Amino acid sequence: MSISTTYPTDKLSLFFDIPATDRTRLLAGAKIRYLKKNEHLFHHGDPCSTFFIVAEGAVHLHRQTPEGRDITLHIAIIGDTLGEEEMLANKVLYQADAVAAENCTLLEYPTEWMRQQLQTNHTLALNLLTAISKRGSRALMDREQMVTLKTPQRIGCFLMQLCSMYQFDPKKFTLPYSKSTIASKLGMEPESFSRALSKLKEVGVTVEGMHVCIHDLNVLNQYVCATCSISEDCENCSNIKRPA
Amino acid sequence: MSISTTYPTDKLSLFFDIPATDRTRLLAGAKIRYLKKNEHLFHHGDPCSTFFIVAEGAVHLHRQTPEGRDITLHIAIIGDTLGEEEMLANKVLYQADAVAAENCTLLEYPTEWMRQQLQTNHTLALNLLTAISKRGSRALMDREQMVTLKTPQRIGCFLMQLCSMYQFDPKKFTLPYSKSTIASKLGMEPESFSRALSKLKEVGVTVEGMHVCIHDLNVLNQYVCATCSISEDCENCSNIKRPA
């Protein structure tokens, strides 16, 4: 079975708008890589000559402070890329640790090869830059929310994002990664996360184990966004207000 | 006197690597706009059909929470662009307030015109995307530091950034914008900012009015970066370790 039939490459935003022939070549250049949950993809400081696209699962990107504290940079999901900053900025070492947050499938490319593709394939280049730009504005949002939102609100926002990213049914879905991972991604301690979850019960969010139930999206939405400066410009919220 | 002789356009990163003839055309397309300190450039929600480049001074980008709290998104300085997100994402309204943090000179372009330039001038497009990408990774850093660094450390980091951005002499320089503006940009209240400044005295940073003196950059550097996860990958710090 060929790669192109195995993976729904049309779900990878990097390949968006790329004609079938080019896409086939891009897929042929990829090595498929499987990762089990908790397996390392690369370590902070490793020499870096590979670029990855997440085809399935989620990869946790994090790094440590000199004191040994662990900070989450990003959780990359389907369509996200790994090592692109390094590739574009010509870094020779990976700038973070990458660990599978669940079982993963990745497309793996030599950085050099991908660089060449980017030079000749402008659509590909544009897609990558779009992705980077989106990630940037996401980071801006996160920073903003760090200031404006309290712990339970940030969690609420995250849960709504999950629903929209994975097309989960808000009434009943399962957390795709562990609670500590989520806590870290939200910049808080597991204890705070746990306590904040119980506060969310007051707005109709029940979490038992890995199972989440948002009784009323609108109630949660209002609770979360009441103090958020992004408001009208928030894609996440507009999705909720006029559901697909 | 022509625009090209009046402004050191080679300092605008957007025009980097662009041949003189193209650069001249780009400058000819610009309207020059002067802003006095505290003057509004645009308001959040205004219809948006203009793109700006900061040629001089600094523009404070901020927006409000529903509760009326003011959140700083960015302080744009020489070479930075305003309205580029809106332009690229085809937004029809500005997503923030823009106010001059000091007296400013701006290059002003109709969004449509600039869009056309970007389509034909690939270097220009690349420069813009580089700028956006840099801003994104800056936002990521900020978010990270929000978690890892305490108030005085964040201020210290900011002061070092100032020195490197404006080529200030650490021993003696003047804050380019008001303390409340800086506080807001760092995501803290003016009171906290003020108190944190006094703590910085312990590591040899004296601030009197708008005048700052960093007695020993290395001491400050160590104090700031002791708990920072970016460490080796921090451009700011590498500048200090091997000064120009």
Next chain:
DNA sequence: CGGATCTTTGATCACAGTCAAAAAGCGTGG
């Protein structure tokens, strides 16, 4: 000089971090 804004200082409060321990969940092997 006087009114405005900006900054500092003081007192208090709330929230999230920390440390410690209990509880729940998970996988392994008997």
Next chain:
DNA sequence: CCACGCTTTTTGACTGTGATCAAAGATCCG
């Protein structure tokens, strides 16, 4: 299938930091 050990999550008590409210000093500018 249960028992065991390990990890993850939760709960509890406490602490530290920064936000908040209020008021006093500075500073700026007309």
